[in-house]
Amino acid sequence: MSIKFEKVDYIYSPKTPFEKKALNNISFELKEHSFVAIIGHTGSGKSTLMQHFNALLKPSAGQIKIAGFTLNAQTSNKNLKRLREKVSLVFQFPEAQLFESTVLKDIEYGPKNFGYSEVEANELAKKWLKKVGLPSSVGDRSPFDLSGGQMRRVAIAGVMAYEPDILCLDEPAAGLDPQGKREMFALFKQYQKEGHTVILVTHNMDDVAEYADDVLVLEKGKLLKHATPEDIFSDAQWLSEHHLAMPTANLFAEKLVENDLSIDVNPLTIDKLANEIEEKLVKENNE
Template sequence: MAITFKQVDFTYQPGTPFETKALTDINVTIPTGSYTALIGHTGSGKSTLLQHLNALLKPTKGTVTIGKRVITPETSNKDLKRLRQHVGIVFQFPESQLFEETVAKDIAFGPQNFGKSEAEAMQIAEQMLALVGLDRALLTRSPFDLSGGQMRRVAIAGVLAMQPDVLVLDEPTAGLDPQGRLEMMEMFARLRHERDLTVVLVTHQMDDVANYADNVIVMDRGQVVKTGTPREIFKDPQWLVKHQLGLPKTTAFAHELQAAGWQFKQLPLTEDELAEEIAAQLPPQAFGGDPAK
């Protein structure tokens, strides 16, 4: 499911002394099946744009097209419930939204709210728990008795239980240690392929953009200032600094190597790419080969 913004403006509290324009003339498309990273410094408008992805906010001006549904400033809120089944949002610290007495009831809440029977919803809950890598034995446990990482996975299972076409991730690894971050990001990459999802990742982690995204939207001061592949976005370090953004660690190291005289066919974005580029330039004896051959 594609999402397209056309000439979108959004203003908080219009017509009041507290009026604040958060988005200006947004024209961008999130393609079906893409893994799109939405990046920008704090206050750039990412969170406001994110809430338009399933019409939690409606544009003050312009249109947002979600699949075949066109959202305008005049769109009635009562017509948007079904739309929100198709675009699931995992907000920061989603575990804080858990509320039911058991894991099964928490995951099943959404499907039941959309008309599934209790039996059907419980079956979905069991399937989604397995999908996020947790044992079915946890279904009868209180979510508040689980570890922080398990609670987060349960919350994500609740979003997946709605069987969305688009999964929006708002800083989904916030507060996790490096191993937990890696496991979470690998899980999302797996879910994208297994569930044929369009994924939108809002993040400050440039390494995650380089490792997982195939499309990037850069925001600054409420506007989209650049779009492209990760390689296109990260090729100009000075432009990134100007917009208060950094480089993936691997790419930053590759720039240092270039300054020291190394040449790359293309700038490495990931550790594997950097390793391949370095290996291609080292002499055979660096790998135990015979220098005479």
């Protein structure tokens, strides 16, 4: 089932001096099982949009169709539990929300809350502790004795443990080391391939190019563009007009072209660029 936003507005503190329209007439449809990146400058409305996917915020106007629910300004907070089981949201720095006395208990909390038995919740917690790359020995420790990166992994395991259909991540890799970040993204990509939808807020264009197959670009609360990464990153002028960066591979390819080494100018990822250069060198050697 697709996710559909229809003319969604969101206004913080309406009818007060602090009134702020953070989303303005947003409409789009996302395909099931896609990996969607949401990009845009600071304050463009990304986190506000994210919080609409599981009804933490409800549209001030317009409506959202998601996971069998229709959400609008009148939607009551009752009966949203099933939505929150299907659509889960990982905030920025989710480790701030750890609270249990042991790591396993923290990961079990979500599954138990959504009706899994003690035994099932424990099995899911062990499974996801491993999947996020932590050794089983960590399970009985206090989450507060772990490193920041380990805490982040525990928090993400806690959300993935009840295996939501739609996983929403707000800058999940902020502050992780490069290796840890690659591992987490490989996990999210694998999760998508196993038949889930992943929605990611990021400022990193390399991640968009590498992992996303669909992109929403926000600007001042409006949807500026909805397109594939290939489309988004094929228009250097448009990107520069909107002060958006290019993926590193494209910047490198541009430099090659400037130096008269003609090459595919839209490689998106370092791997694709390396292949392109290799093919070119092999061809030149054979000539």
